Each structure stands twice: as structure tokens, then as C-alpha cells.
Amino acid sequence: xxxxxxxxxxxxxxxxxxxxxxxxxxxxxxxxxxxxxxxxxxxxxxxxxxxxxxxxxxxxxxxxxxxxxxxxxxxxxxxxxxxxxxxxxxxxxxxxxxxxxxxxxxxxxxxxxxxxxxxxxxxxxxxxxxxxxxxxxxxxxxxxxxx
Numbered sequence: 232x233x234x235x236x237x238x239x240x241x242x243x244x245x246x247x248x249x250x251x252x253x254x255x256x257x258x259x260x261x262x263x264x265x266x267x268x269x270x271x272x273x274x275x276x277x278x279x280x281x282x283x284x285x286x287x288x289x290x291x292x293x294x295x296x297x298x299x300x301x302x303x304x305x306x307x308x309x310x311x312x313x314x315x316x317x318x319x320x321x322x323x324x325x326x327x328x329x330x331x332x333x334x335x336x337x338x339x340x341x342x343x344x345x346x347x348x349x350x351x352x353x354x355x356x357x358x359x360x361x362x363x364x365x366x367x368x369x370x371x372x373x374x375x376x377x378x
Contacts, residue, residue, distance in 0.1 A: 258371035259307040263300035265367055266360035267309040271297045273356035274311055277348045281330050291330070294323040 278292045294313040301308065313323035331348045 254371070254375065256302050256307065258368050259364075260300040260302065261371070262364035262367035263307050263309045266363045267297035267300070267311055269359050269363065270311045270352065270356045271295055274349065274352040277352040277355070278327070278330065281346055281348050290317055291323050291326045 275292050275295050278295070279287075279289075282291060291313060294315050295311065296314050297311045298309055313327050316322045317326075327348070331346065
């Protein structure tokens with residue numbers, strides 16, 4: 232009985248290349264970097280909806296940025312959120328927290344209306360981000376295997 236294993240060496244070489252950690256990390260970093268702008272736009276839109284009560288200047292909405300993806304012991308990640316401060320020195324991160332969690336009204340224990348802005352932004356962008364990351368990683372794997 233004879234078996235043709237002519238493509239087996241090439242397949243094993245491709246499989247070895249695919250399992251190298253730096254190849255997969257680079258593919259994941261590319262994928263996260265492609266998906267981060269979608270989450271950024273989603274967060275900006277949610278902030279615009281929540282802060283559109285007549286007093287918003289748009290400074291918080293325009294301060295949203297997405298950091299480049301990096302790797303740590305938990306995996307590959309990017310941070311999307313506000314940066315900087317306004318003219319009075321109030322941090323934009325604090326403004327987002329106030330917008331999300333509310334603030335105490337002067338002289339009473341009532342909270343000003345708040346909403347889960349970050350949660351809504353994540354859920355609005357989740358499907359698109361996952362599809363883009365899956366497509367990017369699949370493309371990287373296909374490139375390694377020569378498809």
C-alpha cells in the first residue's frame with residue numbers, strides 16, 4: 232500500500248508558522264486596531280445623545296480617542312475613551328463618569344439623570360467590531376496557509 236504525502240511537509244511548515252506566537256499577536260493587534268475606530272464612533276454617538284440637553288459644548292464628544300492596540304498578560308487590547316481636560320481644568324474622564332453615573336444635586340440627595348453610556352456604546356458596536364476582527368484574523372491565517 233502506498234500513500235502520497237507530498238503536501239504534508241508544506242502543510243506542517245505552514246502549521247508551525249501559524250502557531251508562532253508573534254504571528255498571532257501581530258494578527259490580533261491588527262484586528263483590534265481596525266475595530267477600535269468603530270467603538271470610538273459608537274461612544275461619541277452615545278455621548279452626543281446623552282449630553283444633548285442644551286448645555287453640551289461637544290468638547291467631551293470630540294475628546295474621545297482610541298489608543299493603539301497592545302499586548303499584556305491577558306491578551307491584546309485597546310483603550311477607547313476621553314483624554315485631556317477643558318479650559319477650567321476639569322478632566323474629560325470625570326465628565327464621562329458624571330454623565331454615566333450622575334451627580335448629586337446641591338442641597339438634596341437626588342441624583343441627576345444618568346445612563347449607561349459606555350455599556351450602550353459597546354453593545355451598539357459589538358457585532359461590527361467582532362466581524363472586523365474575525366475577518367482580519369481569518370485573513371492572516373489564510374495568508375499563512377497560502378489560501
